[in-house]
Amino acid sequence: MRNDRRSRTFVLAFVLPVLLFTIAFGALSLFLEPVEGGMTRLGHWSERDFGWHHAQPAIPYRANGRDVKAPTVLVLGDSFTRANIWQSFLSADAGEVLSYHYPDVGCIGNWVKWALGKPFASTDTIVVQTVERELVSRFASIEICAKLVPKPFEMVSGTVLPKRFYFPPTMDAEFIWRTAVNSFHMQPDSPRIVSGKVINVPLTTAKLFSNLESGRILFYRNDELKNGWTEEHLQATARNLKSLQDRFEKAGMHFLIVVIPDKSTVYGPYFAAAQPENKYAQEMKAFAAQAVNTIDLLTPFQAQLPGFVDLYSPNDSHLSVEGYRFLGEIIERQLLAQRGHVVHELK
Numbered sequence: 001m002r003n004d005r006r007s008r009t010f011v012l013a014f015v016l017p018v019l020l021f022t023i024a025f026g027a028l029s030l031f032l033e034p035v036e037g038g039m040t041r042l043g044h045w046s047e048r049d050f051g052w053h054h055a056q057p058a059i060p061y062r063a064n065g066r067d068v069k070a071p072t073v074l075v076l077g078d079s080f081t082r083a084n085i086w087q088s089f090l091s092a093d094a095g096e097v098l099s100y101h102y103p104d105v106g107c108i109g110n111w112v113k114w115a116l117g118k119p120f121a122s123t124d125t126i127v128v129q130t131v132e133r134e135l136v137s138r139f140a141s142i143e144i145c146a147k148l149v150p151k152p153f154e155m156v157s158g159t160v161l162p163k164r165f166y167f168p169p170t171m172d173a174e175f176i177w178r179t180a181v182n183s184f185h186m187q188p189d190s191p192r193i194v195s196g197k198v199i200n201v202p203l204t205t206a207k208l209f210s211n212l213e214s215g216r217i218l219f220y221r222n223d224e225l226k227n228g229w230t231e232e233h234l235q236a237t238a239r240n241l242k243s244l245q246d247r248f249e250k251a252g253m254h255f256l257i258v259v260i261p262d263k264s265t266v267y268g269p270y271f272a273a274a275q276p277e278n279k280y281a282q283e284m285k286a287f288a289a290q291a292v293n294t295i296d297l298l299t300p301f302q303a304q305l306p307g308f309v310d311l312y313s314p315n316d317s318h319l320s321v322e323g324y325r326f327l328g329e330i331i332e333r334q335l336l337a338q339r340g341h342v343v344h345e346l347k
Contacts, residue, residue: 029169037315039218043198044178054210056162056321065154070122071098077129089328107145129258202272209314219264238286
């Protein structure tokens with residue numbers, strides 16, 4: 001009997017603390033909300049503070065991959081293209097689009113050589129997209145790699161309404177602990193905070209985003225790598241892109257390079273602390289000097305602020321759905337203009 005009581009006491013002494021910890025951990029995880037955004041995940045910031053609350057429109061996803069038989073436009077891009085959102089907002093006037101993701105094409109040089117071979121007789125336009133922070137690393141020199149047939153990413157057509165999810169909770173104890181510590185120490189007037197791969201800085205206004213902590217912004221730490229770019233880097237990049245453009249135009253195709261400005265570039269004028277020189281303007285100047293076909297996205301993006309809430313997602317480095325729709329409209333106008341069409345005004 002005595003042994004039974006001792007056993008029960010031992011079990012309670014062991015199980016009860018574990019049970020209490022599990023309950024407390026689960027409650028904290030629910031409070032911080034399940035992680036969804038790239039910046040919240042990489043920087044250990046809570047969705048409760050940085051998850052969006054602005055209603056997003058439905059996304060009418062276009063098909064991509066094997067279901068696209070006669071593409072008018074071939075696109076090579078990074079995660080801004082892999083989501084297939086801005087392409088899905090293009091109208092039928094832009095033509096059928098077939099998109100490729102950098103990791104699936106071997107290397108840029110291989111994709112270019114493949115596309116120059118006109119694998120689709122219907123193609124008359126080439127779009128190459130890159131996020132600003134990767135511009136120089138991708139195009140200051142264009143590598144040559146083993147030949148392979150690029151594969152487009154697969155996506156079926158359909159409509160999706162973006163939603164935020166509040167369940168199930170994130171069960172990574174280390175992540176929850178570090179996120180809770182960050183949330184506890186962050187104050188509205190806290191200066192620049194670097195956590196993991198993410199930088200968190202205060203803004204001069206709380207009207208740009210829909211999240212609870214809208215007076216602050218999260219952006220990717222690698223955005224600051226461009227501060228080390230020299231004029232020689234930009235000139236070499238522009239020359240290489242002009243060379244690609246000439247090759248495609250000689251093959252009878254239009255060419256367009258789309259450089260999506262970093263989140264920190266777009267919102268830089270609203271940072272509470274001074275920011276380095278605007279590299280995007282220098283990029284556009286270098287392109288203009290080489291007559292590279294491109295779009296200055298920074299000017300229309302910033303013209304929408306501060307009235308455009310969540311142009312970029314507060315918890316991510318990418319555009320919101322509304323931001324992608326706006327991007328699609330800008331790209332479509334440029335594509336039609338290069339084909340000699342009359343284009344409408346931006347909304």
